[in-house]
Amino acid sequence: DAGVIQSPRHEVTEMGQEVTLRCKLISGHNSLFWYRQTMMRGLELLIYFNNNVPIDDSGMPEDRFSAKMPNASFSTLKIQPSEPRDSAVYFCASSFEVDQPQHFGDGTRLSIL
Amino acid sequence: QQPVQSPQAVILREGEDAVINCSSSKALYSVHWYRQKHGEAPVFLMILLKGGEQKGHEKISASFNEKKQQSSLYLTASQLSYSGTYFCGTESAPGSNDYKLSFGAGTTVTVRA
Numbered sequence: 001d002a003g004v005i006q007s008p009r010h011e012v013t014e015m016g017q018e019v020t021l022r023c024k025l026i027s028g029h030n031s032l033f034w035y036r037q038t039m040m041r042g043l044e045l046l047i048y049f050n051n052n053v054p055i056d057d058s059g060m061p062e063d064r065f066s067a068k069m070p071n072a073s074f075s076t077l078k079i080q081p082s083e084p085r086d087s088a089v090y091f092c093a094s095s096f097e098v099d100q101p102q103h104f105g106d107g108t109r110l111s112i113l
Numbered sequence: 114q115q116p117v118q119s120p121q122a123v124i125l126r127e128g129e130d131a132v133i134n135c136s137s138s139k140a141l142y143s144v145h146w147y148r149q150k151h152g153e154a155p156v157f158l159m160i161l162l163k164g165g166e167q168k169g170h171e172k173i174s175a176s177f178n179e180k181k182q183q184s185s186l187y188l189t190a191s192q193l194s195y196s197g198t199y200f201c202g203t204e205s206a207p208g209s210n211d212y213k214l215s216f217g218a219g220t221t222v223t224v225r226a
Binding site: 033091099101104105107 | 115143145153154156157160200204213214216217218219
C-alpha cells in the first residue's frame, strides 16, 4: 500500500507569495495531522482533522495559515502571504483513528527567501 | 504542554545500552515513541496505553509509569541502525474531541562502530 504522499518535496519561493502544500492520506485512515519541524521549535502540531472535520487548529501560527480537507483522502495547507520565518519542513501524517499510530509523509522542505 | 525528554543526546558504541526518558507535567493517558533518521520522516515505534505497560520493538523496549507521569525507552545492545532522533509523544486527554499528541524536543542517538 502507498504511504502518505506529500507534494511538493521541496519548495523555494519569495516572501509574499502564496504557498500550497498537499497531502494524500493512506486509504482508510480517518485522521489527518499537519506538523511543522524546525531546529528551534522541534515538531509542532499545527492542526488535525478527524473524518474531514478540523478538530484543533490552535497550533496554526497566524491567519496567514489555513488548512482544508475537501475530501476524505486529501488535504492542503496554504500560507498566504509567506514570510521567511515560515521556512521549515512541513509533515502531514495520517492514522486510522486519532489515538492510533501516525504514518508520516516524507515532508515538504519549504524555503521562503 | 510539551513533554520533557532527557538526555538531549547520547553517543554509544555498538552493543551498548541507553535509556531515554520522557516526563510530563500532566497526567498521561498514552505515550507514543517515534524515531526519525536524518532527512527522513518520523517512523512509529510503539504506543504504551496502560500504566506499567512494557512493549518491545526489535531490541528496543519501553515502559510507562502513570503515577510518575513518565515513560522510558530502552535501547539494548544497540546497532548502527538505531541512530536517529527519538521523540516521545504524550496524550493527556482520553480519546475525545480534544485529543492532542504533544511531542518532546527529541533525543539524538548516535551509534558508532
